[in-house]
Amino acid sequence: MRRMIVVGRPNVGKTLFCLSFAEFLGMQSVNMNFVSCDRGCTSRTISLSEAKTLLAGQREHQTLDLQSMILTLPWGKGRKQFELIDTTGLADSIDFEPHIRKAMAHTLQCMRQADVIFHILDCSQVARLGFLKGIGEIDCQIAEFGQLKKGYVILANKIDLPYAAEGLERIIMEFPGHKVIGISALTKSGFKEVKEIARKFV
Amino acid sequence: MSREIITMVENGEVTVSEALSLLRKVGMGSDQPKQEPARNERIAAIKQQLDSLIGLHSVKELINEIQAFVEIQQRRAAFNLAADPIVLHSIFMGNPGTGKTTVARIIGQLFLEMGVLQKGHLVEVERADLVAEYIGQTAQRTREQLRRASGGILFIDEAYSLARGGEKDFGKEAIDTIVKTMEDQRSNLVVILAGYSAPMEDFLETNPGLRSRFPIIIRFPDYTTFELFRIAEQMLQQREYQLSKAARRKLLAMIEELKRTDSVNFGNARTIRNIIEKAIRKQAVRLVNLNSPTRAQLMEIAAEDLQEVRDD
Numbered sequence: 001m002r003r004m005i006v007v008g009r010p011n012v013g014k015t016l017f018c019l020s021f022a023e024f025l026g027m028q029s030v031n032m033n034f035v036s037c038d039r040g041c042t043s044r045t046i047s048l049s050e051a052k053t054l055l056a057g058q059r060e061h062q063t064l065d066l067q068s069m070i071l072t073l074p075w076g077k078g079r080k081q082f083e084l085i086d087t088t089g090l091a092d093s094i095d096f097e098p099h100i101r102k103a104m105a106h107t108l109q110c111m112r113q114a115d116v117i118f119h120i121l122d123c124s125q126v127a128r129l130g131f132l133k134g135i136g137e138i139d140c141q142i143a144e145f146g147q148l149k150k151g152y153v154i155l156a157n158k159i160d161l162p163y164a165a166e167g168l169e170r171i172i173m174e175f176p177g178h179k180v181i182g183i184s185a186l187t188k189s190g191f192k193e194v195k196e197i198a199r200k201f202v
Numbered sequence: 203m204s205r206e207i208i209t210m211v212e213n214g215e216v217t218v219s220e221a222l223s224l225l226r227k228v229g230m231g232s233d234q235p236k237q238e239p240a241r242n243e244r245i246a247a248i249k250q251q252l253d254s255l256i257g258l259h260s261v262k263e264l265i266n267e268i269q270a271f272v273e274i275q276q277r278r279a280a281f282n283l284a285a286d287p288i289v290l291h292s293i294f295m296g297n298p299g300t301g302k303t304t305v306a307r308i309i310g311q312l313f314l315e316m317g318v319l320q321k322g323h324l325v326e327v328e329r330a331d332l333v334a335e336y337i338g339q340t341a342q343r344t345r346e347q348l349r350r351a352s353g354g355i356l357f358i359d360e361a362y363s364l365a366r367g368g369e370k371d372f373g374k375e376a377i378d379t380i381v382k383t384m385e386d387q388r389s390n391l392v393v394i395l396a397g398y399s400a401p402m403e404d405f406l407e408t409n410p411g412l413r414s415r416f417p418i419i420i421r422f423p424d425y426t427t428f429e430l431f432r433i434a435e436q437m438l439q440q441r442e443y444q445l446s447k448a449a450r451r452k453l454l455a456m457i458e459e460l461k462r463t464d465s466v467n468f469g470n471a472r473t474i475r476n477i478i479e480k481a482i483r484k485q486a487v488r489l490v491n492l493n494s495p496t497r498a499q500l501m502e503i504a505a506e507d508l509q510e511v512r513d514d
Contacts, residue, residue, distance in 0.1 A: 090218045090219075091218065092217060092218070092219060093217060094214045094216075094217050095214070096214075098212075098214070101211060101212055101213070101214050102212050104211055104218055105208045105209070105211040105212040108207075108208050108211060108218065108221060108222070108225070109208050112204060112225065136219070137219045138217075138218055138219040138222070140219075141218075141219040141222040141223050141226075142222060144222070144223070144226055145222050145223075145225065145226050148226065
């Protein structure tokens, strides 16, 4: 089973993307594994609408565990499964909270082992703050790192916000040679393309 | 190494982006999973190449067996289990044109990818390359060839000719040198003795020590008529030619006839190649005087092109 990991800076919408994507694939509820870096692993089945209110939100570093779920894609006449892993946001600075640092280290570890990386950027922020501020060094490093992988895709999130289209254009310009898809985790636009990509690597 | 980098992030010694660039530099993007599929894919590609050869079912099966054996011995060694030393010296027996050299070449690539051999190249030699005219030079000359083949495969065609000259022949010296070297360099040299079936059997009978030193014996069966026909079709396809309906019937009949009449001297796939190449020349002669041959005409081999083709 392929492991696809969702990474990005804090608060770009990684968790919401994961949950919406699961919803897009026709799931009503998912069995989610919460793998914590020090407290072991818990698993619970949770309905997607509940998960959205519970797990996704405005705060930074809301996700501190790796949250993985098994999703299925139609494949030929049957179906194929893959694991989608939601991670802690990777920040540029060194966080003073040890548990956040630990969670980031855990994310890095998981990134090394994953087959496919979905790298989420916030294109509304690029439009608002300009490329250099909207995209950190961390994003460039992730993009470089992604070249070692079988699959690496940039998902420019929050395309539904005003001026986000400009941000998307800028991102496409700045990451030549990488596949960039504009999506909205909220409205599920662009998800069809993501699904195609997932089918390619699954 | 990558472990340490991740611990450094945990301890707040480096930022995540620094850690990522370090991880990338270490080339540990994903140390285990990254290398494994690449290697497996390459091996699969080589086996695909082997599978694309027409016929040769028993040969393919045996090579699969060998590959699995080597793989498992390597894995056992990784777990510190007793692993048999891998001795891959082999004997290829088969009539001319049954694919001995082709298979040897693929095996070289396979062993290279599996890490048995360092270079995996094929050095093809025959008696004249190993045996010299004067006393004392044979060992030198043989050793020279062995040195060239080191890290790859030494493929000795018509190996029985080394033992043909009788008691005083230098061929014996060459055999001794080869046997000595292949025992010494067991891990980095594979010697393949190839030749036609009947003389090869005699050769092994008269040199009883050899059979135990070459544990793998691969027999290349003669191709069946239909296999030969498919080989011909494949050759034509590679060259972008096509047989017309009449030509197909004719070719089948020709192969049938050849197999029936001179089964001893029949060159199998090699004869087929000669037939095809001759037919292509005939077709060229037929078309050269046409004003503007169409694409279809340029591709088609007609029955008349196959007419006088005969192996000589």
